Amino acid sequence: MIVSSSKRPEVKGFFDPRTWSIQYVAFDPETRDCVIIDPVLDFDEKSGSTRTGNADAILSYVAENNLKIAYILDTHPHADHFSAAHYLKNKTGAPTAIGEHVVDVQQLWKDIYNSPTQATDGSQWDRLFAHNDRFKVGTIDAHVLFSPGHTLASVTYVIGDAAFVHDTLFMPDSGTARADFPGGSAKMLWASIQGILALPNETRVFTGHDYQPGGREPLWESTVNEQRLMNPHVAGKSEADFVTLREARDKTLPMPKLILHALQVNVNGGRLPPPEENGRRYLKFPLDAFPGAVWG
Ligand SMILES: N[C@@H](CCC(=O)N[C@@H](CS)C(=O)NCC(=O)O)C(=O)O
Numbered sequence: 555m556i557v558s559s560s561k562r563p564e565v566k567g568f569f570d571p572r573t574w575s576i577q578y579v580a581f582d583p584e585t586r587d588c589v590i591i592d593p594v595l596d597f598d599e600k601s602g603s604t605r606t607g608n609a610d611a612i613l614s615y616v617a618e619n620n621l622k623i624a625y626i627l628d629t630h631p632h633a634d635h636f637s638a639a640h641y642l643k644n645k646t647g648a649p650t651a652i653g654e655h656v657v658d659v660q661q662l663w664k665d666i667y668n669s670p671t672q673a674t675d676g677s678q679w680d681r682l683f684a685h686n687d688r689f690k691v692g693t694i695d696a697h698v699l700f701s702p703g704h705t706l707a708s709v710t711y712v713i714g715d716a717a718f719v720h721d722t723l724f725m726p727d728s729g730t731a732r733a734d735f736p737g738g739s740a741k742m743l744w745a746s747i748q749g750i751l752a753l754p755n756e757t758r759v760f761t762g763h764d765y766q767p768g769g770r771e772p773l774w775e776s777t778v779n780e781q782r783l784m785n786p787h788v789a790g791k792s793e794a795d796f797v798t799l800r801e802a803r804d805k806t807l808p809m810p811k812l813i814l815h816a817l818q819v820n821v822n823g824g825r826l827p828p829p830e831e832n833g834r835r836y837l838k839f840p841l842d843a844f845p846g847a848v849w850g
């Protein structure tokens with residue numbers, strides 16, 4: 555296992571109440587180099603309207619704090635919102651990156667959407683990270699853990715003492731992410747969670763969603779130790795317990811309302827479909843692609 559430096563990035567979380575997503579800016583306070591993690595491009599499915607409010611708030615924070623963007627990172631191709639990575643790259647010129655197994659997710663959804671022109675080589679990003687790949691955020695060492703289970707391509711970014719785990723562990727009162735999307739696996743998610751829990755106890759854990767159980771205020775930061783001791787999907791559980799619990803809960807969850815909207819954009823790095831001859835962009839949905847998802 556790679557042991558990252560114990561340097562401490564400053565971390566700012568931006569909660570998006572529409573999708574319960576947390577977007578992050580993590581930076582080296584010495585050099586002011588930063589990464590943006592999992593930025594959201596706003597979308598209202600009822601009207602088909604897009605907006606860049608979340609991404610622009612991140613850009614304002616970057617400007618106000620004199621930060622230089624090293625990377626725009628996604629932890630996985632999201633199923634519940636559009637990624638703002640492409641928008642932010644256009645605005646700033648900063649490179650984008652995601653886990654290398656995004657190519658498997660592209661292939662999966664190319665078939666579901668029947669889109670023969672879909673590129674499935676990951677060329678929509680500037681860098682594709684493999685397990686244990688390293689990079690720097692200023693003077694802070696960072697590395698990548700391949701963390702599949704929620705999706706085939708999920709990764710965790712470990713930046714100094716901070717782990718950006720997105721949809722693996724939620725807050726310790728909220729359990730874990732679902733593992734029933736196409737390409738998901740509760741068994742793989744368990745193994746990925748063990749990889750995160752093997753980080754030093756005091757590692758700060760930043761989750762990607764908070765669904766505010768019981769209506770509490772949104773929270774997103776815990777530690778490996780708190781997760782190990784208090785997360786009910788992990789504490790005292792065996793792999794078999796977890797798989798049983800996860801699969802039972804997943805059977806009760808409806809598909810995210812934006813899964814069919816989001817994947818066609820996110821397998822293209824957050825690019826909206828190109829405009830048609832009238833200048834308007836259109837999404838495409840398969841019908842009956844998930845037998846059993848609703849009516850058994
Ligand atoms: N109600 C939300 C659910 C989104 C969802 O399924 N989120 C995933 C992460 S992308 C998850 O792991 N959810 C766990 C849960 O809902 O318990 C929506 O429709 O967008």
Ligand SMILES: [Fe+2]
Pocket residue numbers: 630631632633634704721
């Ligand atoms: Fe997700």
